[in-house]
Amino acid sequence: MATTHTQGAFERSLAALDVGLSRTDPPGFEATLSELVSEPAVGARLPFEGLGLPETVTLDPSPRELEEAVTGVTAASFAVAEYGSLVLPATEDGSEQVSVFCDHHVAVLAESDIVRDIPTAFSRLSEEVGEARASAIVATGPSATADMGELVRGAHGPKTVDVLLVEGL
Amino acid sequence: MSADRAETAARLRELLETEGDSVQANTAVFNRGRYDSVAELDDYEELKDRAREIKEDAIERLPELIDELTESVEENGGHVYLASDAADANRYIEEVFAERGAETLVKSKSMTSEEIEVNEHLERAGIEVTETDLAEFVLQIAEEDPSHIVAPAIHKSRDEIARLIEEVFEPDDPPETAEELTMFAREYLLEKVTGADVGMTGANFLVAESGTMMLVTSEGNARKSAVAPDTHVALAGVEKIVPRFEDLAPFVELIGRSGTGQDLTSYVSLLTPPVESPPIDFESPDVPGFGGSDAEREFHLVLLDNGRMAMREDTHLCETLYCIRCAACSNTCANFQHVGGHAFGGETYSGGIATGWEAGVHGLDSAAEFNDLCTGCSRCVPACPVKIDIPWINEVVRDRINHGRGEGFDFLVDGLVPDAEEGGPDLQKRLFGNYGTLARLGSASAPVSNWIGSLPPARIAMERLFGIDRRRPLPTFRRETLVDWFEGRGGPRVDAVDADREAVLYADAYTNYVAVDRGKAAVRTLEALGVHVRVPEVPESGRAPLSQGMLATADEAASAVYGALAEHVDSGGDIVVIEPSDLAMFRADYEHFLPERSFERLDENSYEVLEYVFGLLENGANEEALRTGDDRVAYHSHCQQRSLNLEGYTEAVLSRLGYDVLTSEVECCGMAGSFGYKSQYYDLALDIGYDLVEQFEQPGERDRIVLTSGTSCTDQLDDLMTREPIHPVELIAPE
Ligand code: SF4
Numbered sequence: 001m002a003t004t005h006t007q008g009a010f011e012r013s014l015a016a017l018d019v020g021l022s023r024t025d026p027p028g029f030e031a032t033l034s035e036l037v038s039e040p041a042v043g044a045r046l047p048f049e050g051l052g053l054p055e056t057v058t059l060d061p062s063p064r065e066l067e068e069a070v071t072g073v074t075a076a077s078f079a080v081a082e083y084g085s086l087v088l089p090a091t092e093d094g095s096e097q098v099s100v101f102c103d104h105h106v107a108v109l110a111e112s113d114i115v116r117d118i119p120t121a122f123s124r125l126s127e128e129v130g131e132a133r134a135s136a137i138v139a140t141g142p143s144a145t146a147d148m149g150e151l152v153r154g155a156h157g158p159k160t161v162d163v164l165l166v167e168g169l
Numbered sequence: 170m171s172a173d174r175a176e177t178a179a180r181l182r183e184l185l186e187t188e189g190d191s192v193q194a195n196t197a198v199f200n201r202g203r204y205d206s207v208a209e210l211d212d213y214e215e216l217k218d219r220a221r222e223i224k225e226d227a228i229e230r231l232p233e234l235i236d237e238l239t240e241s242v243e244e245n246g247g248h249v250y251l252a253s254d255a256a257d258a259n260r261y262i263e264e265v266f267a268e269r270g271a272e273t274l275v276k277s278k279s280m281t282s283e284e285i286e287v288n289e290h291l292e293r294a295g296i297e298v299t300e301t302d303l304a305e306f307v308l309q310i311a312e313e314d315p316s317h318i319v320a321p322a323i324h325k326s327r328d329e330i331a332r333l334i335e336e337v338f339e340p341d342d343p344p345e346t347a348e349e350l351t352m353f354a355r356e357y358l359l360e361k362v363t364g365a366d367v368g369m370t371g372a373n374f375l376v377a378e379s380g381t382m383m384l385v386t387s388e389g390n391a392r393k394s395a396v397a398p399d400t401h402v403a404l405a406g407v408e409k410i411v412p413r414f415e416d417l418a419p420f421v422e423l424i425g426r427s428g429t430g431q432d433l434t435s436y437v438s439l440l441t442p443p444v445e446s447p448p449i450d451f452e453s454p455d456v457p458g459f460g461g462s463d464a465e466r467e468f469h470l471v472l473l474d475n476g477r478m479a480m481r482e483d484t485h486l487c488e489t490l491y492c493i494r495c496a497a498c499s500n501t502c503a504n505f506q507h508v509g510g511h512a513f514g515g516e517t518y519s520g521g522i523a524t525g526w527e528a529g530v531h532g533l534d535s536a537a538e539f540n541d542l543c544t545g546c547s548r549c550v551p552a553c554p555v556k557i558d559i560p561w562i563n564e565v566v567r568d569r570i571n572h573g574r575g576e577g578f579d580f581l582v583d584g585l586v587p588d589a590e591e592g593g594p595d596l597q598k599r600l601f602g603n604y605g606t607l608a609r610l611g612s613a614s615a616p617v618s619n620w621i622g623s624l625p626p627a628r629i630a631m632e633r634l635f636g637i638d639r640r641r642p643l644p645t646f647r648r649e650t651l652v653d654w655f656e657g658r659g660g661p662r663v664d665a666v667d668a669d670r671e672a673v674l675y676a677d678a679y680t681n682y683v684a685v686d687r688g689k690a691a692v693r694t695l696e697a698l699g700v701h702v703r704v705p706e707v708p709e710s711g712r713a714p715l716s717q718g719m720l721a722t723a724d725e726a727a728s729a730v731y732g733a734l735a736e737h738v739d740s741g742g743d744i745v746v747i748e749p750s751d752l753a754m755f756r757a758d759y760e761h762f763l764p765e766r767s768f769e770r771l772d773e774n775s776y777e778v779l780e781y782v783f784g785l786l787e788n789g790a791n792e793e794a795l796r797t798g799d800d801r802v803a804y805h806s807h808c809q810q811r812s813l814n815l816e817g818y819t820e821a822v823l824s825r826l827g828y829d830v831l832t833s834e835v836e837c838c839g840m841a842g843s844f845g846y847k848s849q850y851y852d853l854a855l856d857i858g859y860d861l862v863e864q865f866e867q868p869g870e871r872d873r874i875v876l877t878s879g880t881s882c883t884d885q886l887d888d889l890m891t892r893e894p895i896h897p898v899e900l901i902a903p904e
Contacts, residue, residue, distance in 0.1 A: 062457050062458075063455075085437075090440070096444070096446040130414030135439060135445060138437040138438075138439065140437075145388050148348075148351045149330065149350070154355070155351055156388045156390040157435075
């Protein structure tokens with residue numbers, strides 16, 4: 001369980017990155033998510049028991065649906081408080097593509113999945129990615145580039161990111 | 170001026186005008202970010218130590234790690250190819266295309282792929298290659314090479330990019346703002362990504378135990394390139410391997426900060442390919458499940474040797490392999506800031522460490538083209554996250570270049586330059602490398618030497634023969650040296666029996682023969698604080714030959730200096746040094762020349778003069794004995810002094826004595842010893858110098874007394890400003 005201190009740090013980091021943070025609990029999940037989602041939307045299955053995506057979010061999209069979607073919804077395995085980073089796993093149903101192709105990414109995060117710092121994150125990643133020989137992205141804020149003369153968001157990936165924190169999970 | 174020098178000067182002047190401003194503006198942003206961002210890290214030094222340890226160990230065990238990584242990747246279902254050189258790597262990559270019947274490639278940025286020129290090679294084989302990194306995309310359409318290892322189009326302004334896009338694509342509504350330009354590129358490149366057969370990336374790190382690769386990016390194009398097509402080719406130098414997954418942690422916190430000054434770069438991809446993500450079959454746009462591709466994912470890791478295994482065996486070049494290509498050494502370098510990587514770079518790599526890379530992967534000729542642009546100022550050393558002694562690598566390569574290209578004129582200067590170099594260095598280098606001897610002769614024959622040195626025909630001859638720019642005033646030698654003055658006044662004025670401390674004041678060539686006043690001021694200051702001072706004749710430190718890449722001569726000097734000082738050090742005395750670049754010899758460079766114990770003794774017992782004064786005051790010496798005052802001063806420390814973290818002592822002493830201190834903010838004065846005297850670099854040195862002058866000449870600051878700690882900074886400011894700079898010790902010394 002993340003301490004209040006860690007949660008506070010996480011909030012501050014997200015604010016500095018211009019990443020939105022919303023909170024909900026399992027009963028309010030679908031409704032809160034729907035507010036964050038602009039359609040058309042695509043998604044990858046959530047690994048949290050009892051939490052599903054609303055009908056408006058297309059799972060297993062076609063290439064066209066993926067390209068045309070405005071919002072992509074995926075789960076984050078965990079988050080790193082001191083940087084506001086989200087660990088996004090690469091799954092068989094394409095959560096990596098869903099999180100990178102759309103203009104707006106909504107990451108669903110369980111409240112208990114916030115770790116303090118990079119060393120702690122890496123001991124967890126070491127198991128979940130290294131030992132499991134899996135893949136994940138540590139995403140900190142939206143896609144960005146300064147190559148065209150000043151900072152622009154959404155060079156290739158999302159222009160905006162929202163975190164939906166599910167309390168009691 | 171020789172034709173070579175004239176050509177170099179002209180090329181640098183052109184780049185100063187065309188690319189310099191953009192590079193300078195952008196590196197300034199990176200540097201500010203880096204300073205702020207590392208300041209927030211509580212354990213910055215520990216992280217750097219840890220990072221270095223990991224690289225040391227990994228390079229040491231490289232052959233076994235290559236085997237382990239190969240096994241892991243193959244277990245995961247991927248292929249590994251160990252390519253001996255560029256041609257070998259290209260041949261293999263082309264085969265992958267042929268076997269897959271692939272015709273299009275999307276690439277994310279990778280310097281290693283520039284090194285093997287994979288684009289040109291694949292294009293010749295009929296493959297369409299698209300760079301998806303926005304900067305690389307710009308360079309691809311401009312048909313230019315990168316000028317920076319992290320921000321390859323750093324030399325281009327937004328207007329230039331806008332013009333270029335308009336010319337190449339002729340869009341109906343040409344994009345202008347950064348946002349519009351980015352979105353234009355995003356859309357254009359998305360089409361390329363969705364149509365690509367193969368995606369290619371580099372890798373910042375590879376984990377031997379799991380076969381995981383780490384890619385640090387901010388745009389997201391690498392993610393798309395790696396997961397959209399079903400085939401992924403990763404190209405990486407063998408030096409990118411680390412043993413264990415946890416080893417990645419320190420680099421995650423160091424790499425973005427060191428490069429662009431961001432705490433963490435937007436995306437750190439940890440991919441263990443072939444990845445789980447389904448490939449997207451854009452040819453079946455309406456089939457659910459990402460087009461329902463039934464293609465198996467295919468992954469090829471091409472590990473490139475191309476000289477690296479030989480670098481590993483090379484005592485001096487080996488450290489280059491620790492480099493994580495963050496470009497902190499480029500950004501921090503004043504010369505790089507002003508001319509950029511098209512001047513300060515070889516066939517592929519640019520910036521401080523490029524000499525090591527180019528010498529290793531392309532050979533000495535590529536390194537020789539720009540090696541002299543490293544002045545050895547050392548400002549990159551504290552910036553490097555793996556603590557590579559970058560100037561040392563540059564000097565070693567300079568030495569090799571010297572000896573690889575002998576000139577036939579040695580007899581001309583042999584009498585004048587009694588160095589230990591056998592053939593090799595050109596006349597200009599030998600002249601500057603023997604500065605100590607010149608100064609001794611100049612002093613012995615002063616004032617005649619000064620008079621001759623000021624005559625136009627002499628200056629023309631010096632310019633022609635040695636490339637000493639006739640516009641740069643020469644130092645004025647003093648007939649009475651510091652050592653003579655000290656003896657003449659009857660030696661020490663504070664008796665050893667009454668003194669708490671005994672110090673040898675090191676009379677460097679400049680202090681002894683030219684800036685004698687700062688030496689006298691140092692003696693008076695130390696004596697006022699109760700120190701028993703001696704000023705013996707001690708040989709030159711070897712700084713001058715070292716900076717010309719004359720290592721044998723520098724090595725001899727180091728032993729001679731140690732021989733002259735050892736007894737004093739052994740009996741508990743201190744060495745006080747005025748010239749920061751000589752102090753840096755004792756505290757850093759001598760590590761390469763002296764036995765460890767000797768180096769440590771000298772290192773531990775030598776002090777910069779104001780650092781020493783600070784220590785004396787802290788330990789109860791009476792500050793009233795010094796000249797206090799409320800004058801306003803403008804202080805420029807010195808590159809090596811700052812790298813040794815000593816700038817603060819001078820500031821602290823001055824403030825303590827009541828002075829109002831404005832400290833310079835630029836990285837460098839642009840001079841670094843001989844650099845600004847050399848005709849091919851004179852304009853560049855001036856360009857850099859004016860940045861410093863600008864700060865000190867701002868309205869409201871023009872009344873300040875200008876203080877400089879180093880010889881070269883003093884010369885530079887003296888020539889560029891109306892106010893004559895003095896050494897801080899001259900300000901505080903009692904009459
Ligand atoms: S030498 Fe050091 S500072 Fe320069 S690019 Fe390599 S790691 Fe970065």
